[in-house]
Amino acid sequence: MHVFATNLKELVAEKTDGELELRLYPNSQLGEEQARMEQTMSSPNLNIASFAGISPVMPEIFVSAIPFLFEDFEAARTFFDEGDYWKAFDETLRERTGIEMLAVVEEGGFLAFTNDEKPIQAPEDFKGLRFRAMDPSQVALYEAFGASGTPIPWTEVYMALRTGVADGQMNPPMYIVMGSLYEVQKYLTLANIQYSDQFLVGNGAMLDGWDEQTRQAFLEAVDEANAMAREHNEAKVDERIAYLEEQGMQVIEPSEENLNAFREQGQPAYLEWLKTQDIEQRWIDMALEDAGMTQLAQ
Secondary structure, three states: OHHHHHHHHHHHHHHOOOOOOOOOOOOOOOOOHHHHHHHHHHOOOEEEEOHHHHOOOOHHHHHHHOOOOOOOHHHHHHHHHHOHHHHHHHHHHHHHHOEEEEEEEEEEEEOEEEEOOOOOOOHHHHOOOEEEEOOHHHHHHHHHOOOEEEEOOHHHHHHHHHHOOOOEEEEOHHHHHHOOHHHOOOEEEOOOOOEEEEEEEEEHHHHHOOOHHHHHHHHHHHHHHHHHHHHHHHHHHHHHHHHHHHOOOEEEOOOHHHHHHHHHHHHHHHHHHHHOOOOOHHHHHHHHHHOOOHHHHO
16 A cells, blocks of 8 residues: 555656645554545545445445455456446445545455464365454355354454464455464465455545646556556565465465355355345446356346
């Protein structure tokens, strides 16, 4: 996120000849997720938000996190850059909040399973294990595999894994490295569970107040910074996995058959959870069609 924000700051200054200048406030200096979203709705701000920031105003964002929706980066990027679901999401977000969605920013590859008990090759390997969950949707996913899930804040994950409160968790390799989770986890299963992303949003009135030339220059800067972030992110994934292996983690790449089994068990459980969030079926149908999974939509 910081690589993206730093590049964006430089590109905006360059492309607008200094007319626009961004000030960066890293590490939630302006408040946590909800506070920053409220500021962006009411004042001339840009904000990099996670699902925790977007979902209170647009729970439909959870549809984009259906597990095993994308095979690779190309599929995920096509979904967000060209899909009908994301276009409709952008329009509804603007209507509902006055906020404009500007970019989907990759933050560290695809989520992987880790645990300290046994190699996970297939869904049946989850039975009896306890996993840290980020939110109730992840609890539903673990339960579909026969494990249990407990919501634990990121700041407490390392200690929960170290003390056995949880046996495992899921995150992209970047977070496993950043959180030193390799010290308390033995096994890393690369199952491409979910695409790991955050969202650049901006105050709509601010953007509308710029002249066309300035607005276009700004949007070009956003696109260029995002392309750079994607390139940086993808280039680092293999390096991070190799690092985790060097630290003693056993890396498991499930077979195609087992990946299909994960998908067939995990997706229906997540779709059932989505129904509890009062999300209209049309959002799910659009997303699954964009991802080439119309059969599941039916």
